[in-house]
Amino acid sequence: MSTHWQSPVVLDLKSLEGQEHAVEVQTPVVVPEEAVFVPIADSEAVIKDEVVGSRAQNDSSEFQFVAAASSRGRGMRWFWLSLLAFLLLLGSYESVILVRHIWYEQAVIGVLLGGLLAIMLVAGGWQIWRLWKSLQQIKTVSLWQQRALAMEENSADGAAHQMVAEIRHYYEEQAIRLDHWTVFQRQLDNVHANGEALDLFSTNVMSSLDKRAQKVVVQRASEAGVMVAMSPLAFLDMLLVLWRNTQMIREIAAIYGFFPGRVGQWWLLRRVFHNLLYAGVSELVSDAGAELLGGKVSAVVSAKMAQGVGVGVFTARLGLQTMKLCRPLPYRQDVPRLSDIRREIMASVKSLLFKKS
């Protein structure tokens, strides 16, 4: 151990800056991207080294997976990107030539086609821009999550205060109101260590967003459950579920301040599925217990109802995973539980089926 401690210093009272009782969260500093952002492939090492504790271990599986996938897929990505660019270039070149050709032949149709082409280009560009923006947002969020995990819980170095201010600034930019922010600010003191500050933020401020998101999950999941329970065709089930799920994911993302376009939404869905597949075994096992028991009970009542509840639970799980992905802070003690949501889904499916019969 190093034995160098700083000795006491008496200061001139006049040299003090503004005295602050309750901490005033300082104006957020936008972190320069190259300074803090660790490429995901490297972040695996950071997380493994710095974070101890079961919560962190649970969550790191997600990062590990992403890291592995990105390093392996780098060659493929270049291939696809260049192919896409090639086709795009070729296509636009061809269409420009074609439109110009028609323009000379038939001016009216040429103008029409040219206009359509322009609209298409603008709309496509808009979508791409939105995708890029939502990717940036998701990157910011996963960065926050990583920082929260790597933060030293008991130290009061102000890292959490800073991060909380950044998160707030982000939501302000998105024009999303954070309930209880003033309460939180009054409670937050600069004697609070990082872990305490994050706990406070999580229970006071994030919880209102969580509640809204959870409500959406319950609603969409029960809808999906009811639809499957009622629909006569298996193929229709699949489409319905897909439609409801993408909608749910978009809504949840919006609650947490992302507005991915159509493309971004598919990208998000893909990532949610990935996480679902690679979710911690413990999580799956604990959920499966509840499902097995409930499933048996509902199967006794009706096969169709069991199917409905099953689909509902799947949707709920998708929703919870989306929440986890979009939430700027990893869950602390307040992890939403599937079993709670499950009960509500079952109740709504049951009430519908029995009302019908």
Added chain:
Amino acid sequence: MSVNHTASTLTKGLLSTVRTGMEEAVNRSLDRNIKLAVTGLSRSGKTAFITSLVHQILFAPDSQNLPFWRVLNSGRFLGARKMEQPDAHIAAFPYEKALECLSQTNPEWPEPTQGISEIRINMRYKPQGMLRKHLASSSNLTLDIIDYPGEWLLDLPLLNLDFEEWSAQIARQCRQSARADLAQPWIDLLASYDMHAPADDRILQKLASAYTDYLHACQKSGRGLSLIQPGRFVLPGDMKGAPALTFCPYVGKPLPFSLTRSRNDKTLYGVMRMRYEYYKTHVVRQFYRDHFARFDRQIVLVDCLQALNTGVDSFHDMQEAICMIMKNFQYGKSSLLGRLFNPRIDKLLFAASKADHVTPNQHHSLEQFLQRMVASAHNDIHYEGIESGCMAISALQSTDNVMAEFQGQKISCIKGRAKDSGEEIALFPGEVPIEAPQVEDWLDERFRFMEFKPPRLVDVYNQPFPHIRMDRVLEFLLGDKC
């Protein structure tokens, strides 16, 4: 129709009667009582802690600064009230007097405790569990706290020692460099008497007063000596001058076996031994039986900064004292029946008090330092499987955290009224080491943590105190009960 109506009213009335009766019964049977042991050596801040704890609880419903106390933050806390204490023969804890001290224009810390006192608080809250929520609309939790001089706490280890063992322990302590010169007058006096001689009360009185002087000297030496036994010698309470306090340990040349083993109570040595035994059974054991055997929760307050200030000897002295004391409490998981007949401490919190005397970024170091300091006691407790924690707290925050410019760098520092001068002072109090420093680190006066006076508060009687982590203390100690 009317018959039906009457019947339904009757049923409703009956139901409500049953419900009220049930509520009462449930409240009675589930009425919970926590006896909190506030343990700490003298000057570790017990009285201030109890005052603050009581004050925070009483003013909790209006308080904005207890965010980590969950029952309050989830809106289930209804209120709290001071109740009549269970034992009428014990003095009431001078809560009002402490508030008076703090409300002066020049606030002072509450005076050191001279005797035992007690306070009981009743808290009312909405229960959380499904079953209890339906059975009772509100539940009660009673908290009993006892305040006592920290000096008396050090008597507890005597219970396991006979006169010879205790004397040997004292002799060992007296050889330490920090104590040797202080003990010399008493040792010389002791050596001048013949232990075989028949007992003479005047001699005994002389010896006892010389020994008491030595203990007082230890206390006032500023060397941070914590191990001062027996505690009643320095703080006799109502026992001043009683024969039970007129003895002293024997240190010096080994005595013949015939004297130490004989049960002859006529010799000087015999009387000293007899009185020691009397002291043990009638003073210490009774104190222990009456107040210390039935605790459910414990908080151990340690003034780490004092230990750091006064040097390596004081550090080890304090460490030994804490470990000795901890051996006298019963730890373990308590069962339902056990709680009635043989309660044990099932949650224990080590708290580094006076955390406001260092900057917030040092709190973590302070916690780690405390953890190292109490490591051996902590291990024993872990073995029992009970929950324990370590926290840096301040019952009444007496400093402000400010930023200052020093040699071109921005540093975080604290500002408050210095204890000795009463002047306002801002300083960076220095860093807290995370483990016991080496002997050489202590030599160059590295650690000089300053003491502060309590802050001037606007309205002590109607507002909760500023504090550091008292909400987490409350959550830790009471969180699972309500």
